[in-house]
């Protein structure tokens with residue numbers, strides 16, 4: 001869809017910000033440009049819509065040399081989302097989105113209806129449309145930015161660190177939303193970030209940029225984590241790349257055991273035990289741990305009761321404060337999440353839940369490690385280098 005051929009950009013003669021860039025970007029996929037600050041990611045992105053003109057080389061979009069397409073026409077086929085959503089402050093949220101549609105000559109009523117639809121697509125309620133940008137949170141503004149970029153239904157979406165100004169929780173939400181949207185819309189997305197976790201989560205392909213605007217490695221994220229091509233990429237993806245790589249191994253092979261659980265009404269143990277599937281009514285000492293998982297009446301995890309905590313089912317006697325649980329392992333999650341659930345749980349037992357958040361059972365760290373080892377052996381048997389360099 002987008003091709004860079006021998007592209008160079010030097011803002012100052014002799015000091016290229018981007019040097020001899022050759023890259024072929026797949027249609028309908030998310031391609032991420034990742035790398036440390038100042039290595040030419042934004043410059044490369046902006047050359048695609050001619051916000052920045054290359055010093056040398058050719059960029060084609062859909063096979064056409066973009067230097068032959070007037071910039072305004074080219075930009076109509078590309079949405080652009082930047083770090084600060086860049087909304088017009090004196091226009092309502094709805095008008096911010098409508099403006100793009102009006103520029104594309106969509107009649108007023110149709111434009112407003114379509115804008116409202118787009119706000120819904122990005123997860124904003126209709127009443128948000130009446131607000132002004134400064135009456136929205138940073139995350140909501142970014143959603144409007146995405147709605148606006150999608151307004152003209154462009155086949156290409158350029159996103160420059162769109163989620164870096166929001167807190168980690170909102171950022172994770174926006175990332176999931178983008179993946180969901182992309183499953184529906186299948187745009188060609190080029191996404192700039194300096195965060196390797198964001199890159200490997202979102203990217204179908206990842207281009208790791210090195211200082212001087214050189215692409216050090218261009219591959220799918222699994223390969224970049226498993227086999228970085230050189231010391232620069234290995235250092236950039238970080239010392240915990242082996243752990244990150246577990247995101248690409250399915251966790252389905254990890255055994256899930258019945259949870260040693262007790263039903264908890266918020267202050268005290270309830271008398272009915274926990275009858276839901278996957279729950280085993282209180283069995284102190286089970287799994288050698290003595291920890292018991294407190295669940296609500298519906299079978300959702302609430303936290304852990306430490307070994308020896310007083311409290312017996314059937315009495316109103318509270319068993320002491322609940323210890324917060326670790327991360328949850330959802331059905332279908334990769335090994336990384338299974339291991340994290342086990343390691344972050346105070347009991348050493350990771351809580352496995354189904355799609356509705358109901359406890360299915362627990363996973364044990366040694367068994368997750370065995371599954372990791374099995375995955376590693378099967379990769380090696382398939383002839384892939386297990387750990388690349390370093």
Ligand SMILES: Nc1ncnc2c1ncn2[C@@H]1O[C@H](COP(=O)(O)OP(=O)(O)OP(=O)(O)O)[C@@H](O)[C@H]1O
Pocket residue numbers: 011012017035036037038039040041042043044194
């Ligand atoms: N308009 C400009 N004029 C002069 N130099 C520029 C201009 N824009 C960028 N540069 C320089 O080009 C190099 C690459 O910048 P660019 O913004 O593309 O990097 P980046 O990888 O996107 O960095 P960051 O992650 O910090 O945004 C930097 O050395 C930067 O200082």
